Amino acid sequence: MREEKPLLSRRADTEAVDGSPHPHLGSERPAGTTRLLLLVSLAHLVSHVYILALPPLFPFLRDGLQVGFVELGLALTIFNVVSAVAQAPIGFLVDRIGAQRVLAAGLGLGGLAFLSIGLVGTYAWLLVGSALAGLANGAFHPADYALLSAGIPKARLGRAFSLHTFAGYLGTAIAPAVLIGLALLAGPGWALGAVGLTGILLVAFILPMRVPTAQEQAPAQRSSANSPGAAGRSVFTPAIISLTVFFALLSFSNGAIQNFSVASLVSGYGVTLTQANAALTAFLMLSAIGVLVGGLLADRTRRHGDVAASAFALTALLTLLVAVADLGAVTLMLVLGVAGFLSGVIAPSRDMMVQAAAPPGGSGRTFGIVSTGFNIGGAIGPLLFGWILDHGAPRWVFGAAAGFMMLTVVVALRDRWTAHGKSGAGAPAE
Template identity: 90%
Template sequence: MLLVSLAHLVSHVYILALPPLFPFLRDGLQVGFVELGFALTIFNVVSAVAQAPIGFLVDRIGAQRVLAAGLALGGLALLSIGLVGTYAWLLVGAALAGLANGVFHPADYALISAGIPKAQLGRAFSLHTFAGYLGTAIAPAVLIGLALLGGPGLALCVVGLAGVLLVGFILPMRVPTTQDQTSGQRSAAGSQGATDRSVFTPAIISLTIFFTLLSFSNGAIQNFSVAALVSGYGVTLTQANGVLTAFLMLSAFGVLVGGFLADRTRRHGDVAAAAFALTALLTLLVAVADLGAVTLTLVLGTAGFLSGVIAPSRDMMVQAAAPSGGSGRTFGIVSTGFNVGGAIGPLLFGWILDHGAPRWVFGAAVGFMLLTVVVALRDRWSACGKNGARVQAE
């Protein structure tokens, strides 16, 4: 758990390695923010396309080797961007980093599913997600601090080298193999066509939509709340960053609480729906009311905590939908929803801000949250219907 969670932390640092350096890269590469933003689009598109095939690869050759390869490729991609220092190679490096990013969710979740008893799986998922949130929280400070010391090239080289060095700990680690995983891999080798079909179920398609909606609403707050608060709420940049920090930090602690909840109930869809409905209510308050900086911090901090609570239940829903021996490809498929939201969401919320409607950043986030609640409840109702039909058949 320590090594897999550390790899997840590093993966989130990889994801946020470029955006904090944009002011440095703009001057150094003599390009605009649109050109720099295009690198992030490439990253997300490549990651979205690669994630599902990598999930199948995880189930076929093993998660440990794939995870090590992803860490190495992501680290070398950032290292090369720092060393080459041209815009053309920035785009190439972003594509390589996007390919590497497609590794982490399928490989990490397959390793956790194989090595952790089911009774502790919710808490294991919560620790894994907490590590990712921690990586998100520390990445800007680490990258900007290193850039101030020696420039953006040094910052990217240090982060890339750290990921490559972690490979030396991932490769020799001992990974327990469950009987379920072994039989699943044997089945994949013997009848690949059947297992390929089994993973594309209505439940998994619904969960992919669920992940996409989560990406839209969380991305609205994480990426655009500061700009929206400054332009539409009369708060300072420092205060707005404080509000966002409260949201992110309390989200991380909400994940840990959510892990204990996930291990104490099988009604994961209900937990996710209830927590996100409350999150939507608090976000709606921000959208329609005139709140001061302190109140905004309390309200969005609480919303962040509740949004973090659902993460382990979300992962348990995916695990429950996965076919035998198919955790890697299942998490690979549903995680493409994050990349879809990451590619489309910024265009939508940037358009909202460009049209002078900052409160609608939160209003649109509420809409996506409510759709997420509907999807979670729909999965719950579908599961109840199938269970009832099974009981009648018996």
């Protein structure tokens, strides 16, 4: 009896007759894949600029709108809540009307939202515009991943996911400098307007884009995907629910380091602000490099869950080392840099796990559902880690992050253990 493969890896693990790790089907590069990857990655970059468009301008907006930081923070809360609520329904919409249209709509709506905030210049409209931008933000992950899953050959999909993720990292990195620079040159209204116009301009390239068909489906899968009611069934499977938890745990641990490590290091480790920021910079920069390396690795293995679990287990150990040991500034930067690299490596394998769990014709709603895990972690995590710092336990920021990382490892391995149990109990092999 052949061993049953884990549910998270089954559809990604199809093996060719000659024994190579990827089937010949879909391994050729259809015309237009490079343009598809470039435009979708640019859209992802812009979406991350949208996410960070307001925070760098808070000092300008506070003076211009005559409000406090709490009122400005409410705009971010509205953005994230609307995005969290909208993301899964938009995923269903992607599978129903097409990812290309939804991506263009998200870019255009987000662009109009920030352009209007800059033009209107009132606090009331800031809140309305933030809600519109949050709705637009819900379109990007479902549409992006559906386009890449359909248009990029399976043998290159891991690298495509890694470049897409790297573009998002790049957008996060450049947004503060771009927004502050434009605000200093022409004012915050012009800065927001320029960001909005950039997104609107990109729509003109997204809409006429020809999406290649790289992934062929078997006749039974094609019939299932096109059958009545296909858009609404086979979504809340154990694999997809497990992946949503996986994404939430990732958000908890990464958010702890990205948002609270500097405050923790300064208050509890005798580290200067400059040294703490250098350590965080090392973590973030090497995370981006790790994403690219992880893409190469994801295309050379079928065991994406094992890759994610192994890399994140090592990340947890390094993070735990930071929590319990007194490291010098240079050693601290090296340890967090390696931890960042390993945390980046898992991203493409993580995305391949989601793509493998998606039902036929259901990439949009699958990515829409699991990506809400990021919103869950992003909403709860800051409260938890802020509470830890307020209670004078800065080392527990890294200790709790390591704990969430180990839970992430358990979730990544759980499906493989379940599959082994079923196979040993006499379950039919796939």
